[in-house]
Amino acid sequence: MATNWGCSNIGTNSLKLLLIGPKRTGRSSVGNTLLGRHAFETWGGASTTIVHGISEGRQLTIVDTYGWGPEENSIPRREKLELFSALSLCDPGPHVLLLVLPLLQFTKSERTALQRRMELLTEGVWRHTMVVFTLGDRLQGQTVQECLQGGGEHLEWLLTKCRYRYRVLNNKATQDRVQVSGLLDRMEDMLMENGEWHFSLHMYRRLEEEWSRREKEIVERKERRDEKKQTCQRRLAMLNSNDGLLKVVSHG
Numbered sequence: 001m002a003t004n005w006g007c008s009n010i011g012t013n014s015l016k017l018l019l020i021g022p023k024r025t026g027r028s029s030v031g032n033t034l035l036g037r038h039a040f041e042t043w044g045g046a047s048t049t050i051v052h053g054i055s056e057g058r059q060l061t062i063v064d065t066y067g068w069g070p071e072e073n074s075i076p077r078r079e080k081l082e083l084f085s086a087l088s089l090c091d092p093g094p095h096v097l098l099l100v101l102p103l104l105q106f107t108k109s110e111r112t113a114l115q116r117r118m119e120l121l122t123e124g125v126w127r128h129t130m131v132v133f134t135l136g137d138r139l140q141g142q143t144v145q146e147c148l149q150g151g152g153e154h155l156e157w158l159l160t161k162c163r164y165r166y167r168v169l170n171n172k173a174t175q176d177r178v179q180v181s182g183l184l185d186r187m188e189d190m191l192m193e194n195g196e197w198h199f200s201l202h203m204y205r206r207l208e209e210e211w212s213r214r215e216k217e218i219v220e221r222k223e224r225r226d227e228k229k230q231t232c233q234r235r236l237a238m239l240n241s242n243d244g245l246l247k248v249v250s251h252g
């Protein structure tokens with residue numbers, strides 16, 4: 001696999017990763033496993049942190065975000081601020097967002113909480129998102145596929161959203177570099193699939209605005225056409241009734 005991260009639109013050879021996910025799912029540990037050293041604190045509650053390093057011959061910039069809580073409707077202000085500040089550290093944007101979740105049941109409320117956070121980043125963010133399941137050491141004889149197959153409809157929804165881009169990590173085995181190479185290769189493939197484009201919130205927001213402007217135009221055009229049609233039909237009905245009256249008068 002090629003290891004050239006040169007992106008024509010970025011002009012850098014460093015792969016920028018943004019670690020996102022709920023609190024205590026193993027985001028910082030994933031950063032540490034990737035770098036092969038204790039670069040991020042795992043005691044809990046740390047805010048946005050950026051670390052540069054080399055991993056398996058690849059130059060990485062990893063931004064670890066503040067984890068989100070269970071709120072499903074309104075997202076706390078601090079969470080939003082931390083998320084946008086993390087994004088700005090990846091300027092002009094991360095190549096890959098690693099959504100870190102434990103290899104456990106994925107519930108409806110976890111899905112809603114996730115959806116609300118991803119909505120802040122537009123629908124386009126899913127193109128650049130890959131799931132990293134932690135707790136790979138708890139598979140207990142099951143294969144990853146077996147474990148995911150029994151994961152239920154919400155997990156199925158998530159995997160579809162991410163186009164089945166996922167990896168399982170055991171963060172307790174940081175010396176296992178095969179799992180790290182596998183993850184880096186998968187990210188590299190994903191970057192190629194995206195034409196080497198990084199995630200740009202600014203660009204996706206503008207695209208969404210453009211789409212909703214066009215949709216509005218289509219609806220308005222249809223409304224104008226329907227109105228015209230109705231006016232024509234009313235006129236025709238009037239003409240027909242006048243025609244009937246004339247016939248009555250002339251025959252009478």
Ligand SMILES: Nc1nc2c(ncn2[C@@H]2O[C@H](COP(=O)(O)OP(=O)(O)OP(=O)(O)O)[C@@H](O)[C@H]2O)c(=O)[nH]1
Nearest residue numbers: 023024025026027028029042044045067135170171
């Ligand atoms: N057994 C096991 N424990 C893990 C794994 N990954 C993380 N942990 C543990 O889970 C706890 C949380 O890990 P962190 O990496 O700090 O998780 P985080 O998402 O960064 O947590 P916050 O920043 O506090 O939200 C730590 O005690 C880790 O040792 C894993 O793959 N297997």
Ligand SMILES: [Mg+2]
Nearest residue numbers: 027028041046
């Ligand atoms: Mg952390």
